[in-house]
Amino acid sequence: MPIRNELGTIADLETGAKVIPAGTDLYRQGDVCSTYFIVLNGWIALSVLLDDGSCQILDFALPGAILGFQQAPDTPMYHSARCLSVVRVYAFQRRKLDVVIETNPRLAILLCRQITANEARAHDHLANIGLRDARQRIAHLLLELYVRVRQRLPAERGEVFQLPLSQGQIGQALGLTYVHVCRTLQVLREQKIVRLANHRLEIIDPEALIAAAGSRARSPRPNSMAGAKLPPNL
Amino acid sequence: MPIRNELGTIADLETGAKVIPAGTDLYRQGDVCSTYFIVLNGWIALSVLLDDGSCQILDFALPGAILGFQQAPDTPMYHSARCLSVVRVYAFQRRKLDVVIETNPRLAILLCRQITANEARAHDHLANIGLRDARQRIAHLLLELYVRVRQRLPAERGEVFQLPLSQGQIGQALGLTYVHVCRTLQVLREQKIVRLANHRLEIIDPEALIAAAGSRARSPRPNSMAGAKLPPNL
DNA sequence: CGGGTAGTTGATAATTTTCAAAGCACGTGG
DNA sequence: CCACGTGCTTTGAAAATTATCAACTACCCG
Secondary structure, three states: OOHHHHHHOOOOOOOOOEEEOOOOEEEOOOOOOOEEEEEEEOOEEEEEEEOOOOEEEEEEEOOOOEEOOOOOOOOOOOOEEEEOOOEEEEEEEHHHHHHHHHHOHHHHHHHHHHHHHHHHHHHHHHHHHHHOOHHHHHHHHHHHHHHHHHOOOOOOOOEEEEOOOOHHHHHHHHOOOHHHHHHHHHHHHHOOOEEEEOOEEEEOOHHHHHHHOOOOEOOOOOOOOOOOOOOOOO | OOHHHHHHOOOOOOOOOEEEOOOOEEEOOOOOOOEEEEEEEOOEEEEEEEOOOOEEEEEEEOOOOEEOOOOOOOOOOOOEEEEOOOEEEEEEEHHHHHHHHHHOHHHHHHHHHHHHHHHHHHHHHHHHHHHOOHHHHHHHHHHHHHHHHHOOOOOOOOEEEEOOOOHHHHHHHHOOOHHHHHHHHHHHHHOOOEEEEOOEEEEOOHHHHHHHOOOOEOOOOOOOOOOOOOOOOO
């Protein structure tokens, strides 16, 4: 199912992989990328940097992600990709992969699905910072990352996982200052919900964390497209 | 170039089009869509609604957009699509279009590019609400919509265009209350930058509007991937 | 004319940022 | 091995931004 497998039939991802140290940029905004990157291992932050020095983290790329695909060929990247941990990637010549995609519709569709997933995540982040306060945003982000890494919700008390993020980076992802992130994390710690230290996240109380993340998307309601007139603001 | 043309060779979009009144939902979150929608005309808001009744507008779909593509087939939509104006769409049976895409790599690639553009816009919105204050957010949004409709930056003083948004919807898109949107729009009006009334936006001072939108993405800098060690926070 | 929506305004409260300073951790070089 | 620099975290106090609450107006449509 994952696109990595499909690509694995085309190139030997493992042996061709490069190891990249934490802190390196795979590419920077403004670069014209001649390669795509298939992430095999590690954490990468995608971010944009404004003239005034402020920085927004747009997403975190995890193993399985494909980076560098652009709306049009030979267009400069609008964001940067920085390794948060040691990372292993396979760098695929853009030209070659473009040809492969054009001749392999199955791969093209997988790529569509992948990008659609990115879009959905971006939309989730939008709702997160647009609708929730600091505490909820942080809880939501920690939960998202846990689920992406572990492929399930946290269930048992005291589960721990590696989270190579600084409080500053959490703030950059959530539209908060690192000072406020710090204070809010303290509250979550005092409330025995999560403990984040040394790039280690301990989920003390999974249910409380889920509750702290705030309201979830409203459950489906019958009847669309049929002129059903709900309160027009909803 | 646009995907609409490619689809136009497959189906007669114009004669098959449906006209949909303002205020109707094309689909709602939770729905499993059996059709894709190709937008021919009008404005559509994509939004998510949370349990507590709060609502985030994720994006505005304009003519040329394709709606309803999901990460996996037969998955419920995570957002709703509401017509802000009278809208003309062509509804394409999902099954049929899926087959077409699988056999037409060119179309698949166009779809990829389209979704990638959506992702980039979502990222732009993220940076907007994550990094800017209310005044900048509003200026940025108005500018984005102007550019999307007119395909260029506003240049002359006093240009006017139709903007079928309420102040409440602007707030839902930007993570602000309608009260605050109202106050901020007044400031922009008093400063003779823009005037928004009756679904009509007058851009009094294009340059000032661009300035009010705040910092732009930092211009490219040489050298990535080469271990160039900038200030590590950037 | 009545009712509902959208826009406006003022006062107050809550959240978040800013500024400033200090402590800690860790790696490097002496 | 220790000193030192740098980056990350913590803390406090004050300021700024934005939300909330409440009321009032204008307007459109039936």
